[in-house]
Amino acid sequence: MTKPWRPYALHILDAIEKIRRIEARGDVTSDDILYDAALRNLQTLSEATQLLPETLKAQYPQVPWRQISGFRNILVHNYLGNIDPVTVAAVITGQLGALQACVEDMLTKASTQPSE
Secondary structure (H helix, E strand, O other), X not given: OOOOOHXXXXXXXXXXXXXXXXXHHOOOOOOHXXXXXXXXXXXXXXXXXXXXXXXXXXXXXXOOHHHHXXXXXXXXXXXXXXXXXXXXXHHHHHHHHHHHHHHHHHHHHHHOOOOO
């Protein structure tokens, strides 16, 4: 039996929504509190993407799944030293919209299919 993936997809969308609210409060590159909050939610959503089935992710090759996973490892383990706030802001503005659209599409398609 396959482990249900929908809760992880919803968790990703929740983290993206929180990041959008963080952005609305100010600039993550100049506010340490907002930056830390954004990092925490990026870590959460990145980890949740690792728990989506590979067969499902393969249907969305436009999403850089391996890079998202690698980013999570950098955030959690700080492999490459300090995280650059400008890079984090670029990920937020440049990548989250596509990930959100993909996950929403996954959920929409799944809602028309039988439950796991």
